[in-house]
Amino acid sequence: MSKNDLLSRIILPLLTFIAIVALWAELSAYIENLPSPHDVWLAAFGGITPDGDVITGVLTDPFYINSDEDKGIFWQVLASLERVLAGFVLAIVVGVPLGLAIGMSKKVFYALNPYIQILKPVSPLAWLPLFLLIFQAINPTAIATIFITSIWPIISNTILGVQNVNKDYINVARILKFSPIEMVYQIMLPVAVPYIFTGMRLSLGIAWIVIVAAEMLTGGTGIGFWIWDEYNNLNYPNIIVGIIIVGIVGWILDTVMGKISDFFDYRKRGTAS
Amino acid sequence: MKNKFLVLENVEKRFPVPGKKDYVAVTGVNLEIQKDEIVSIIGHSGCGKSTLLNMISGLDMQTSGHIFLKGKEITGPGPDRAVVFQNHSLLPWLTVYDNIEMAVKKVMPELSSKELRERVEKFINLVNLGPAKDKYPGEISGGMKQRVGIARALSIKPDVLLMDEPFGALDSLTRANLQDHLMRIQQKVKNTVVIITHDVDEAVLLSDRVIMMTNGPAATIGEILEVNLERPRDRVALQEDHEYIRCREAILEFLYKKFAKEDE
Numbered sequence: 273m274s275k276n277d278l279l280s281r282i283i284l285p286l287l288t289f290i291a292i293v294a295l296w297a298e299l300s301a302y303i304e305n306l307p308s309p310h311d312v313w314l315a316a317f318g319g320i321t322p323d324g325d326v327i328t329g330v331l332t333d334p335f336y337i338n339s340d341e342d343k344g345i346f347w348q349v350l351a352s353l354e355r356v357l358a359g360f361v362l363a364i365v366v367g368v369p370l371g372l373a374i375g376m377s378k379k380v381f382y383a384l385n386p387y388i389q390i391l392k393p394v395s396p397l398a399w400l401p402l403f404l405l406i407f408q409a410i411n412p413t414a415i416a417t418i419f420i421t422s423i424w425p426i427i428s429n430t431i432l433g434v435q436n437v438n439k440d441y442i443n444v445a446r447i448l449k450f451s452p453i454e455m456v457y458q459i460m461l462p463v464a465v466p467y468i469f470t471g472m473r474l475s476l477g478i479a480w481i482v483i484v485a486a487e488m489l490t491g492g493t494g495i496g497f498w499i500w501d502e503y504n505n506l507n508y509p510n511i512i513v514g515i516i517i518v519g520i521v522g523w524i525l526d527t528v529m530g531k532i533s534d535f536f537d538y539r540k541r542g543t544a545s
Numbered sequence: 546m547k548n549k550f551l552v553l554e555n556v557e558k559r560f561p562v563p564g565k566k567d568y569v570a571v572t573g574v575n576l577e578i579q580k581d582e583i584v585s586i587i588g589h590s591g592c593g594k595s596t597l598l599n600m601i602s603g604l605d606m607q608t609s610g611h612i613f614l615k616g617k618e619i620t621g622p623g624p625d626r627a628v629v630f631q632n633h634s635l636l637p638w639l640t641v642y643d644n645i646e647m648a649v650k651k652v653m654p655e656l657s658s659k660e661l662r663e664r665v666e667k668f669i670n671l672v673n674l675g676p677a678k679d680k681y682p683g684e685i686s687g688g689m690k691q692r693v694g695i696a697r698a699l700s701i702k703p704d705v706l707l708m709d710e711p712f713g714a715l716d717s718l719t720r721a722n723l724q725d726h727l728m729r730i731q732q733k734v735k736n737t738v739v740i741i742t743h744d745v746d747e748a749v750l751l752s753d754r755v756i757m758m759t760n761g762p763a764a765t766i767g768e769i770l771e772v773n774l775e776r777p778r779d780r781v782a783l784q785e786d787h788e789y790i791r792c793r794e795a796i797l798e799f800l801y802k803k804f805a806k807e808d809e
């Protein structure tokens with residue numbers, strides 16, 4: 273990267289940042305309930321308000337635990353992450369074998385495809401009341417909602433991966449008399465894995481979006497519920513703190529998932545070494 | 546028929562065409578190939594050369610007729626008939642070494658890890674690819690890939706080596722180099738080879754016999770040419786050789802006079 277480029281990469285975002293904060297400050301002067309940048313700063317990091325009150329910020333002590341209902345922001349984010357991860361892993365465990373089966377067998381494809389096409393466009397939140405009825409508890413409901421969110425991109429991308437297996441590779445396997453299991457592990461999966469990871473990355477992104485909404489509906493703990501709760505408590509600056517935290521966590525999730533998926537992509541290996 | 550090596554008996558392949566009569570790709574193919582013989586099949590594109598080879602490999606089945614290898618009828622693909630595809634078909638996520646190891650491991654599971662390694666290295670060295678053995682297919686040239694393909698095919702000790710225009714995608718210098726490789730390998734370890742080509746010089750240079758196919762639909766064997774040239778053969782010296790010139794002319798005559806194809 274040239275020096276010029278590096279400079280642009282730091283200076284340009286800074287300029288955008290200043291412009292956004294300035295515009296926001298201006299807007300907050302006109303819109304009564306819109307917290308100003310300064311309000312949000314105080315809400316996040318604490319300090320002395322214009323009225324002279326000393327307040328602690330959300331991020332001053334993110335790890336505190338007062339009671340089961342009253343915990344620091346770290347625990348809220350963790351609760352959401354745990355649900356996302358649980359639902360996501362469940363979706364992988366079910367979705368990848370299902371995608372492999374559909375991709376490899378025309379019969380399985382014909383049997384399942386219509387239902388996948390019908391269920392795929394249903395908002396995951398439409399499932400939520402049903403899960404709540406079934407489970408009568410917040411955690412399994414949220415996890416099931418994330419599961420149903422995550423599974424479609426994983427299935428579609430696994431199928432796509434299998435369909436991308438070169439016919440020559442299959443012929444090589446046939447000549448060597450690979451068993452169906454060997455075919456999956458030695459031919460299908462290596463080709464499909466990069467596609468599966470693309471699906472997983474998509475899933476994780478949507479799951480993180482959906483969990484916030486789901487938790488607003490289920491209540492209890494989690495960053496989504498926390499944001500909704502701050503609204504109910506009239507702590508408006510905290511809503512914006514919550515939005516920024518959700519954004520940063522989502523960005524980290526996506527970056528980590530991207531790195532993992534590159535690691536498993538043979539196309540990005542050979543050329544680098 | 547018992548002691549014949551590879552026998553094709555009245556082989557025919559039809560492809561179903563929706564709403565119409567079947568397309569007869571090849572028909573009435575009768576052929577006997579001896580052990581350790583190199584036979585090439587030449588014909589205009591679309592005449593059914595690949596179709597024929599796929600039936601020998603068992604990757605596709607004939608609609609009628611029989612194919613026997615060592616007296617046993619062929620009913621599907623197997624490692625006794627290794628195939629070198631035009632597009633090398635190496636697994637891109639495995640190194641050169643691993644591509645060959647994967648095949649040897651599967652076909653010879655009884656080998657100890659030491660024997661396995663020795664066998665893989667022997668075949669890598671056979672095609673002079675020692676220095677490239679830890680490279681991925683994406684990192685080596687087309688000619689090298691095709692050499693790995695040949696090494697992998699030979700490493701599983703097939704009865705027949707089937708090659709479908711193995712050098713077709715390569716430039717002419719690389720192609721000549723690979724032809725020399727193949728002839729050198731054949732001097733060292735005898736194999737029965739069936740090689741499809743549409744290159745007249747390649748056919749004469751490599752083969753003991755050249756099978757010339759008529760045009761499709763319903764293509765069949767038109768003529769069979771014996772190439773009576775001593776081995777090892779030298780491509781430069783051959784240019785002046787009477788037998789070489791005779792064979793070349795016979796094939797050219799067949800392809801461009803008797804069975805010329807208008808639309809090529």
Ligand SMILES: Nc1ncnc2c1ncn2[C@@H]1O[C@H](COP(=O)(O)OP(=O)(O)O)[C@@H](O)[C@H]1O
Binds near residue numbers: 560568589594595
């Ligand atoms: N799977 C198939 N379905 C229908 N027609 C086919 C199929 N495979 C090959 N053909 C036809 O059979 C003929 C011979 O094809 P092929 O064996 O590939 O020719 P060659 O290898 O000599 O160029 C061609 O006309 C081709 O269109």
Ligand SMILES: [Mg+2]
Binds near residue numbers: 594
């Ligand atoms: Mg062909």
